Amino acid sequence: MALKSAVELRIADIIHSHGVAITLSQIASCINGSLTSPDITTLARIMRLLVRRKIFTVHHPSDGGDPLYDLTHSSRWLLHDSEQTLAPMVLMENHPWLIAPWHYFSQCVKECGIAFKKAHGREIWDLASGNPEFNKLFNDGLACTSKVVTSAILSGYKQGLSSIESLVDVGAAPAYNGIFHVGGDMFHAIPNANAWVLHDWGDEDCIKILRNCRKAIPRENGKVIIVEVVVKAEGSGVFDDMGFIFDLLMIAHSSGGKERTEVEWKKILEEGGFSRYKIIDIPALPSIIEAYPDDQ
Structure with a gap:
């Protein structure tokens, strides 16, 4: 909640706009939307925790002046107008x-x-379809993380992308030159191409999608590209804790989705018609799973 309040108050943006470390009074003076003067005591208590969690830093001048707050690598991810x-x-x-x-x-x-x-009283997609405010909140949240992951894919999967002649992204996308949108239901059929990106669903739905991908893949060099978390029970990497947290997030927000271990991915891949696979780490929470059809 402290982090949420910092984002709502645009504290990272305020510090960034000054270009140097600034005092709480300077931060408070730039907070928009206050009907009265901001409560600096409450702000100080929020910032104290965020400094301890290394979201911001604080410097106490030797001359006894007011403490100066600055950004860290973490708080730069909270800048509203940043590309990432x-x-x-x-x-x-x-x-x-x-x-x-x-x-x-x-x-x-x-x-x-x-x-x-x-x-x-209804599932997330039903709420989003009938509530524009919720739909925007949800889409904005997913869009920003997609940009981060896409950047990681482009830097960590160059070799894999360079060999693709045609790519089907199984899901919605905005219009671009050279992109063809094909309407339909991925649980029934998927257009022919060399690769796919598969989002997370329940096991039965994943198997249905994979089997449809299997039917559409050409006999030579076809593959499915899955960009998803691979949960590591004993993992100690920088993203491994988040894998477990996102798995609980799937309980909270999806209707059967989950983050899977390699064993769980292997099971649904085999049932979907893909007996071979390769996991490729990229600098992001998800990994890339290349899955190859049984007859390749």
Whole structure:
């Protein structure tokens, strides 16, 4: 909640706009939307925790002047106007609409069912389709993380991309030159091409999509490219904790999706018609899984 408040108050943007470390009073004077003077005491208490968590830094001048607050590598991800920002994701995941399903985990254990539906009476896609405000919040959150992951794919998977002659992204995308949009239902059929990006669904749905991909793949050099988390039970990497957190996030927000271990990916790949696969690490939370059809 402290992080959310910092994003809402645009504290990282305020410090960044000055170009140097600044005092709490300077930060407060730049906060927009206050009907009265900002409460600097409350701001100080919020910043104290965020400094301890290394979101911001604080410097105490030797002359006894007011403490000076500055950005860290982490807080630069909170800049709203940056090309790669996680601010919309922070606001989305900490919004009451998205927080509410987390309070239903114990009921899901006792009764089964979908946490999001228990909280809101309908699943996430149904709420998004009927609520423009929620739809924008959700899309903005996913779009910002997609930019970060796409950048990691381009830097960490150059060799894999260079060999692709045609690519089908199984999902929605904006219009660009050279891009053809084909309407339909990926659970029934997928257009012919050399590769696909598969998003996370429940096991049965994943197998259906993979089998349709298998039918559409050409006999030579066809493959499925899956950009997803591979959970490592004993992992100690920088992203490994987040894999477990995102798995719980899938309980909260999806209707059967989950983050999978390599063993779990192997199972659904084999049932989908892909007996061979290769996992490629990229500098991001997800990995790339290249899956090859049984007859290659």
